[in-house]
Amino acid sequence: MTSPLESPDAQKRPLPTTLARRVRFLREELGITPRKFGELCILPEKAIEDIEAGIETFLAPSIRVRMARILRVKPEVLKEVERRPPLYQPVAGVTADWEASFQKAVLENPDRAYYCPNCGEKLNVRVFDRWTLEGVPVVSLKVRCSGCLFRSNLEKM
Numbered sequence: 001m002t003s004p005l006e007s008p009d010a011q012k013r014p015l016p017t018t019l020a021r022r023v024r025f026l027r028e029e030l031g032i033t034p035r036k037f038g039e040l041c042i043l044p045e046k047a048i049e050d051i052e053a054g055i056e057t058f059l060a061p062s063i064r065v066r067m068a069r070i071l072r073v074k075p076e077v078l079k080e081v082e083r084r085p086p087l088y089q090p091v092a093g094v095t096a097d098w099e100a101s102f103q104k105a106v107l108e109n110p111d112r113a114y115y116c117p118n119c120g121e122k123l124n125v126r127v128f129d130r131w132t133l134e135g136v137p138v139v140s141l142k143v144r145c146s147g148c149l150f151r152s153n154l155e156k157m
Contacts, residue, residue, distance in 0.1 A: 019081045020054040026071040027052075040070045055124060055144065057083040094118075094152075103154045106141055114143075121147025 016022045027037050034052065038045040043063065050056045059067065059082060061075075068075040094117050106114065106125055114123040128140040141154040 015077070017081060018054065019057055019059070019078065019083070020052050022078065022081050023048075023067065023071070024052045026073060026077075030071065032070075037070065041066045099152065099154055102143075102152075103141060103156060107139065107156070116145040116148060116150050118150045119145060119148040121145055123150075 016025050027034070032040070034048045035045045038048045041048070041063070043066075047056070051059070059078060064075045064078050064082075068078055071078075098117065102114070105112075106127065110125070110127050114125055115121065116123055122145075124144045124146055126142045128142070130138050130140060132138060139156045141152070143150075143152040143154070145151070
């Protein structure tokens, strides 16, 4: 199979300008389903769905390289349309106490719906269990609002 960029009509069509659309475009050009693409990239299907939905706009270098290899493009083809999320968007009323109580609530009931303190829309909450190099368990929460730019990354050791 050749690269989607090497097909005869590739010169006529410009590549999409967002990471979500570009990944989907390249994957579909190769005829790969999201599930199969996830398997080939060693990523959960949910991660592929998040990338193609525009929820994830920045890839870790190792993921970028794996995805580029499967899509038969150079990693720079993906990197050029990535958008690094802002590190922190201050929101009135979101204090350290709010974050601590929110984290506790999510860890006690991760399947419940949570809402943005900024706009009231539903929050996308993902919980990750990971470990430090010393073997200490860490629980990380990645929080994004579906309606505004509110984001938060919380960790508990």
